[in-house]
Amino acid sequence: MSPFRRSKNARPIFFLHTTLLLLVVFFFFRERSIDEDTRMTFTNHQFRLFLLYYRLKNKQNRGALLAEMMKLGVPVPPGFTIPASMCETYESCRVEGTDAVEDIWEDVEFAISETEKELGKKFGGEGDAEPLLFSVRSGAAVSMPGMLETVLNIGLNKSVCEKIAAANGGANKRFAYDAYRRLLDMFGSVVFEMDRSQFEMELERVKEKKGVEKDTELSAEDLMEVCDAYEQVYLKVDPNRPFPSDPTMQLKLAIEAVFESWNKPRAKAYREIAGLSSLGGTAVNVQSMVFGNLGETSGTGVCFTRRPDTGEKIIFGEYLINAQGEDVVAGIRTPEPISTLFEKMPVVAQSLQDTLDKLEMHFKNMQDIEFTIDSGKLFILQTRNGKRNGVAAINVAVDMYEEGLITKAEAIEMVELDHLNQLIHPAFKETEEEYEDANISTGLAASPGAAVGRVAFSSEDVLAMKKANPKEGVILCRVETSAEDVSGMHASNGFLTQNGGMTSHAAVVARGWGLPCVSGVATMRVDEAKKEAYFYSSESISPANLIATVKSGDWISLDGGEGFVINRKVEMNAAGEGVYEQHPKMAKFMSWVEEAKSLSVYANADTASELKLAMYFGAQGIGLCRTEHMLLASAERVSISRSMILAKDDASRVEILDKKMGPMLKDDFQALFEQAGNLPVTIRLLDPPLHEFLPTELELKDEKFAADLAKKCSLESADALREMCEAKREKNPMMGLRGVRVGILEPKITIMQTKAIVNAIIDAYIATGVHPNGKIMVPLVSTTEEFENQRALIFQTIQEVFNARASEVSRADVLGPDNREIPIGMMCETPRACIVSGNLVEEGAAFMSFGSNDLSQLSFGFSRDDASSFLEKYKEFGIIETDPFNTIDVDGVGELIKMSVRGARAVNSKIPVSVCGEHGGDEKSIEFFHEAGLNVVSCSAFRVLGARLAAAKANIANPKSSTGGAGPR
Ligand code: PEP
Numbered sequence: 027m028s029p030f031r032r033s034k035n036a037r038p039i040f041f042l043h044t045t046l047l048l049l050v051v052f053f054f055f056r057e058r059s060i061d062e063d064t065r066m067t068f069t070n071h072q073f074r075l076f077l078l079y080y081r082l083k084n085k086q087n088r089g090a091l092l093a094e095m096m097k098l099g100v101p102v103p104p105g106f107t108i109p110a111s112m113c114e115t116y117e118s119c120r121v122e123g124t125d126a127v128e129d130i131w132e133d134v135e136f137a138i139s140e141t142e143k144e145l146g147k148k149f150g151g152e153g154d155a156e157p158l159l160f161s162v163r164s165g166a167a168v169s170m171p172g173m174l175e176t177v178l179n180i181g182l183n184k185s186v187c188e189k190i191a192a193a194n195g196g197a198n199k200r201f202a203y204d205a206y207r208r209l210l211d212m213f214g215s216v217v218f219e220m221d222r223s224q225f226e227m228e229l230e231r232v233k234e235k236k237g238v239e240k241d242t243e244l245s246a247e248d249l250m251e252v253c254d255a256y257e258q259v260y261l262k263v264d265p266n267r268p269f270p271s272d273p274t275m276q277l278k279l280a281i282e283a284v285f286e287s288w289n290k291p292r293a294k295a296y297r298e299i300a301g302l303s304s305l306g307g308t309a310v311n312v313q314s315m316v317f318g319n320l321g322e323t324s325g326t327g328v329c330f331t332r333r334p335d336t337g338e339k340i341i342f343g344e345y346l347i348n349a350q351g352e353d354v355v356a357g358i359r360t361p362e363p364i365s366t367l368f369e370k371m372p373v374v375a376q377s378l379q380d381t382l383d384k385l386e387m388h389f390k391n392m393q394d395i396e397f398t399i400d401s402g403k404l405f406i407l408q409t410r411n412g413k414r415n416g417v418a419a420i421n422v423a424v425d426m427y428e429e430g431l432i433t434k435a436e437a438i439e440m441v442e443l444d445h446l447n448q449l450i451h452p453a454f455k456e457t458e459e460e461y462e463d464a465n466i467s468t469g470l471a472a473s474p475g476a477a478v479g480r481v482a483f484s485s486e487d488v489l490a491m492k493k494a495n496p497k498e499g500v501i502l503c504r505v506e507t508s509a510e511d512v513s514g515m516h517a518s519n520g521f522l523t524q525n526g527g528m529t530s531h532a533a534v535v536a537r538g539w540g541l542p543c544v545s546g547v548a549t550m551r552v553d554e555a556k557k558e559a560y561f562y563s564s565e566s567i568s569p570a571n572l573i574a575t576v577k578s579g580d581w582i583s584l585d586g587g588e589g590f591v592i593n594r595k596v597e598m599n600a601a602g603e604g605v606y607e608q609h610p611k612m613a614k615f616m617s618w619v620e621e622a623k624s625l626s627v628y629a630n631a632d633t634a635s636e637l638k639l640a641m642y643f644g645a646q647g648i649g650l651c652r653t654e655h656m657l658l659a660s661a662e663r664v665s666i667s668r669s670m671i672l673a674k675d676d677a678s679r680v681e682i683l684d685k686k687m688g689p690m691l692k693d694d695f696q697a698l699f700e701q702a703g704n705l706p707v708t709i710r711l712l713d714p715p716l717h718e719f720l721p722t723e724l725e726l727k728d729e730k731f732a733a734d735l736a737k738k739c740s741l742e743s744a745d746a747l748r749e750m751c752e753a754k755r756e757k758n759p760m761m762g763l764r765g766v767r768v769g770i771l772e773p774k775i776t777i778m779q780t781k782a783i784v785n786a787i788i789d790a791y792i793a794t795g796v797h798p799n800g801k802i803m804v805p806l807v808s809t810t811e812e813f814e815n816q817r818a819l820i821f822q823t824i825q826e827v828f829n830a831r832a833s834e835v836s837r838a839d840v841l842g843p844d845n846r847e848i849p850i851g852m853m854c855e856t857p858r859a860c861i862v863s864g865n866l867v868e869e870g871a872a873f874m875s876f877g878s879n880d881l882s883q884l885s886f887g888f889s890r891d892d893a894s895s896f897l898e899k900y901k902e903f904g905i906i907e908t909d910p911f912n913t914i915d916v917d918g919v920g921e922l923i924k925m926s927v928r929g930a931r932a933v934n935s936k937i938p939v940s941v942c943g944e945h946g947g948d949e950k951s952i953e954f955f956h957e958a959g960l961n962v963v964s965c966s967a968f969r970v971l972g973a974r975l976a977a978a979k980a981n982i983a984n985p986k987s988s989t990g991g992a993g994p995r
């Protein structure tokens with residue numbers, strides 16, 4: 027039985043608007059229910075006119091945008107859309123072995139007949155009417171450039187070709203066979219997954235025989251020969267699978283191929299990288315063909331309403347005369363810049379300009395369009411919001427607001443976190459003069475930014491090099507890139523391609539991801555098989571002109587803003603330096619972000635220089651200073667920490683704490699307070715998972731190392747040290763003697779740290795005259811008794827330090843006129859702490875901060891250190907959508923957080939609540955924290971800009987009154 031059961035009396039309802047110039051019909055499935063077999067059933071399976079598109083939530087898919095363009099009166103070739111919901115159904119039917127497309131075929135036939143009526147043409151070419159051809163394209167809710175399939179010229183076979191050829195006194199014969207050979211090639215490679223090079227070889231053979239270089243020089247008869255050869259290629263590959271000459275069969279198979287492309291590894295990889303895992307599927311758009319290959323008054327192109335690399339308000343794109351769509355993006359022929367269209371076809375160019383203005387005004391965003399000129403008439407095949415890099419994103423957002431096109435909130439919505447991240451990418455430190463000698467070529471400046479790395483000639487090599495040396499840059503060098511390269515492209519630091527223009531695959535992907543790209547390097551030849559690239563002094567390629575050979579693994583540098591290829595490692599600037607100076611509109615944009623957000627954004631920082639950078643990015647304080655990071659900062663400090671942990675007795679431990687660790691930490695804390703001024707600085711007491719501090723088994727095998735360390739720990743021998751280490755080693759260090767437990771068992775450690783913090787506060791005040799705003803945070807608390815134990819000790823130590831230094835300076839002087847207390851708060855990192863948060867607040871916790879890393883670890887029971895080994899598989903199997911250590915698990919951990927906030931606020935409605943785990947810099951998690959009523963998110967310095975943007979977006983979507991930076995104070 028078919029999984030689709032259609033109610034027999036549910037006849038299609040048509041609302042025909044014959045006055046509408048162009049018609050897009052789409053299928054709209056309603057009233058899904060589950061039948062006895064728990065399979066999907068469509069009980070009312072109807073056509074709707076395009077106007078119903080506006081009921082669809084996501085208006086960014088190709089079909090919905092085509093419908094919207096039609097409504098605007100933009101010339102769009104008529105057609106229809108099979109909605110994305112069908113893609114999921116297709117997949118489940120495929121698994122079950124049933125035919126989903128067959129089931130909707132009656133409706134497809136209806137849509138075809140409506141399109142035929144609209145155009146007065148006939149699909150399949152019967153009768154007197156002109157033959158109707160279709161393109162079949164994908165249409166996901168979010169654009170996935172090059173990832174999904176397209177088939178053009180559906181509906182051709184030899185007899186249809188002859189019919190086209192016969193019309194117009196035979197003038198279109200060449201065109202007909204050119205379109206047919208394209209269909210044979212595209213259909214074979216996309217639908218039957220045949221190796222495209224087999225078609226290319228045949229084409230080259232005929233070109234050679236005819237003594238021509240370009241495809242455009244082949245005559246109608248030559249192209250007929252190419253078509254015959256292509257048909258033979260099908261039979262050579264599989265004698266039982268010839269090219270299907272039946273147009274209906276072509277259309278059906280092409281629709282299936284588009285659905286199938288959704289689940290191909292490259293598309294899955296792209297969605298994973300782009301965070302689109304929740305997208306359900308692609309729609310299929312079946313559109314009547316218009317032809318850019320009808321001679322010198324026809325052409326095809328792609329363009330943006332503004333430059334996607336700088337945001338400048340100027341049409342930016344490329345086109346090819348006498349060509350079909352995919353020729354431009356595929357980089358097979360070198361396209362011309364759009365500016366020349368104004369000279370060659372001024373009327374069409376003006377109409378294109380007017381259409382672009384209209385589209386931008388309507389969609390209130392920069393548009394990326396595909397167009398075709400069919401015998402002097404312009405058609406728009408697609409529009410969508412254009413992908414852009416970080417620089418363009420900021421500039422377009424600010425300009426559009428200033429042009430009065432959008433609001434500030436819309437400007438904020440337009441910029442993505444990744445855009446901001448791109449802006450803080452490193453740039454070359456060396457000047458052009460300094461690296462001039464090594465500059466071996468200049469290609470197209472396809473995507474700005476600087477990259478330094480070892481050269482890899484395949485996607486696989488990029489991944490292998492990154493695996494071997496994750497910290498080293500890798501530059502992918504190809505003749506041209508394709509969708510198959512996406513995983514390697516994502517892992518690499520920049521792309522260099524021999525072919526391709528500003529809209530080639532490499533250029534589009536690079537701009538989307540903010541990676542540098544130099545494309546169309548005419549003086550370079552890449553031998554992918556040999557893994558070598560050859561650079562010549564001019565475009566005339568000859569051994570005499572060879573100036574450099576770059577091999578796999580060699581270092582090169584790219585300047586994607588200038589198109590330079592430099593044959594060595596160029597020195598880079600530290601990331602983030604000068605971002606406001608380099609991008610003048612950035613400060614204005616971030617001031618809007620600041621106005622729009624209600625959450626405060628703090629930084630996780632352990633050094634004054636980290637804090638300085640975080641403050642430059644707009645951090646409003648420190649939400650987490652991890653004391654143990656200070657102790658791991660150098661080999662000497664690690665050794666001091668080890669000798670403290672492994673000290674043979676109390677006296678030795680106290681000696682190390684008071685003489686070494688205390689003064690060292692005091693200086694570090696003071697530097698932080700001085701850098702912070704009066705911004706909050708939250709210092710978390712030592713939380714040392716023991717395995718991070720104890721010597722490894724390998725180190726202990728080294729006799730000299732063991733003997734030295736034994737001496738530092740006042741232990742009599744290396745063996746005594748080994749015994750001590752063995753005794754301390756834990757089976758589950760993440761659940762062992764760490765956090766609050768350390769201070770309870772070794773109060774001297776808490777006392778030492780508290781003294782260091784308070785002395786640092788006093789000394790910072792003396793040095794600067796500014797009242798420091800320090801807070802002390804107790805980690806990994808589970809019970810009220812644990813917290814009370816430490817709170818009392820810290821409280822008492824604070825008094826003692828102030829008393830001891832009373833002759834130098836008064837407490838009121840240091841802490842400010844309201845003589846406030848130094849707040850003592852707790853980290854909520856265990857499920858139990860979430861459950862008893864109210865009691866903990868009653869016990870005197872002055873603030874709370876969710877340690878969402880440990881909280882996720884302990885809620886799931888997944889080890890932070892090892893879970894990645896199976897979480898990848900979990901994602902692959904669809905058990906989890908995202909890694910819960912990156913994005914908060916709203917249903918489980920999120921509920922615990924909400925319960926904790928409720929409990930805490932029931933006792934103290936004003937208690938400041940923050941989060942300082944990794945999730946504090948993640949966009950989706952920030953949306954949740956905003957909704958859950960937290961006051962502060964805290965994240966690493968480099969995530970601060972993004973976190974501010976995410977906080978603003980969350981507040982725009984779900985407005986809350988500003989907490990005015992009320993952090994854990
Ligand atoms: C946490 O657990 O979320 C946290 C911030 O603490 P750490 O990562 O240092 O354990």
Ligand code: MG
Binds near residue numbers: 805877
């Ligand atoms: Mg923790």
